[in-house]
Amino acid sequence: MKNLETIDRARRVTAAEQYDIGTRFPSVFVKAQGSWMEDVEGRRVLDVTAASGALLLGNRHPAVVEAITRYIAEHGTVFASTLSLPRIELAERLCERYPAGEKAVFSKSGSEATTAAIRMARAASGRDIIVTSGYHGWHDWHLSYLNIGYNPGTRIACYGYNETALRRMLHEFAGEIAAVIVTPEPAWFDEAYYRRVSQLCAEHGVYFIIDEVITAFRYGHRGLNGTGEVPADAITMSKGLGNGHSISAVVGRREILDAYDKAGVAGTYTREVPPMAAALAVLDVTEDGSVHEHTQRMGATLRDGMRDILAAVGIPAFVNGPPMMFDVVVPSEQLSWDIYRAAYDHGAYFEDSGTHMVTAAFGQAEVDHALEAFEKGAREIARITSFDFDALPESRLHQFASEAFGGALHDDEAVLRRIDDTVHAIANRDPALARLLDPSCG
Structure with a gap:
């Protein structure tokens, strides 16, 4: 072959x-x-x-293989009840591990976790606008993440990691914003950046969600929120949690997670138990x-x-x-x-x-x-390649950031114009559209 x-x-x-x-x-x-x-x-x-x-x-990994095979052999894979002992224990341990954690709920992929997070934030806050930066998965609500702008159909406003854009949106629309959700890009923005974003959200009474689908186990031992330096109202995680087995989680404040029912979050395979056993094994192996x-x-x-x-x-x-x-x-x-x-x-x-x-x-x-x-x-x-420069041009860094994660690194004329256009689009959106859609849905 x-x-x-x-x-x-x-x-x-x-x-x-x-x-x-x-x-x-x-x-x-x-x-x-x-x-x-x-x-x-x-x-x-x-x-x-x-x-x-x-x-x-x-x-x-032997501990993960043993945990999954033992659970399947001795207990099963999925039950009629949505609750299981591994789910309860895993939620307890994640809430202990991450400062944002008061409750935790589970799904199968990072895209599902981020979608559940914004639906719960909308349901808990009664507001409809989500302000976002970075990639949060392939679902419909997030297809336009590479450009600063506002999508009236999904009520998603992208701020491109640009603090000027975020400040404008929070200053003018805080009472209508359900949450700000951002994916850490640790090669480009340090902890101080995320602390400023967290503080801005707190000052304006807006939920702050960190999409730690990748960073929860890779930004050091316990992710960005786990450093204790970046407060958040909720975080999402997936990659690394089950060491390759399909599981994700939203971990956050009780008032957000308790909107689970109102947000209409569901799914038969959110209760699948072997990946939870794998996640518990991962936590055991990495604990010290x-x-x-x-x-x-x-x-x-x-x-x-x-x-x-x-x-x-x-x-x-x-x-x-x-x-x-x-x-x-x-x-x-x-x-x-x-x-x-x-x-x-x-x-x-x-x-x-x-x-x-x-x-x-x-x-x-x-x-x-x-x-x-x-x-x-x-x-x-x-x-077979020649260069007419010794150091990487700043323009290439800007291009990479823009194309890789929608980063608008500087307040140049084009960025400021996009910010103005976005603010204008939010201010002049059709409020009837939000009423037609369940405010919890993405």
Whole structure:
């Protein structure tokens, strides 16, 4: 069996041309252990994406495997009741772990968690506008996240991480805003930024939600809210929580979570128990912080090594972010793809967008392998590429931020004009539309 033949087989019956094929390297994997994967041709490749962040401990971690198989064998998978002992225990432990936590509810994906969070915020507040920055999933309410603006159909206003935009929206519409929800981009904005956003929301009486679907287990040991430095009314989490098993959570203030019924949040598989058993195992394994200490050390070595390699081969780059999820920006998106495609040929599967994540299964051997593959790939591409600048132009950073997460980093004329247009659109929206839609729905 060959990779390309298998991809063609998938193309005929299931694969999306862009999402499944165009943005992936040409392997179909059949098994994985730790952070190593094996494809249909028997080739071993190192995963430097942590399965797009879903894995914290690595594939087939013994504690997680044991927890899930034991629960299925001894108890079952899903019950008629929505409540189970693992759900109750997991909620208790997450509320103890994160300062925002008073209650917790569960679903299957990050997209479901963020959608549930805004529906509960709308139901609890009785307001309809959601102000947002960053990616929160693929559901309809969030398709226009890359541009500052207002969507009257979804009542979503995007502020593009721009504090001028946020201040304007809160100053003029606080009484109509249900919540501000933001996804941390730790390579670009520090804790002080999120504290300011949190404080602004508190001053205006608006719920503040941190979308920690990725960062809850990667912004240090306990995520951004778990640092204790960034208060929030609710947080969402998913990736890493079940170590690859499908589970997500909204953890937050009682008054928001108690709007669960009013918001109409439901789902049969929100009660599936084995992923909750997996999550409890993850919390057990990571409880003392040693797993994160090790993973951060490996991630820092990888991050700093990649920075040094790019400098040595003469490719201008921006390399920044916490060790467990850092960004690498090079002069163009095409160049980024070319480098990682070449590294894949040498046995390492990097995320071509430039955001890299390691798992606890990384040891020095994995870091060395990733750096060797990356260096070979970068040198191959550097030999056929020339640059007329030594440092990455600021314009490239602005372009990356805009295209990757909708970031408007500076108050230039175009950004200020978009802010004015957005405020005008909110002020002149048709109030009848909100009345036609259940204010809790997205």
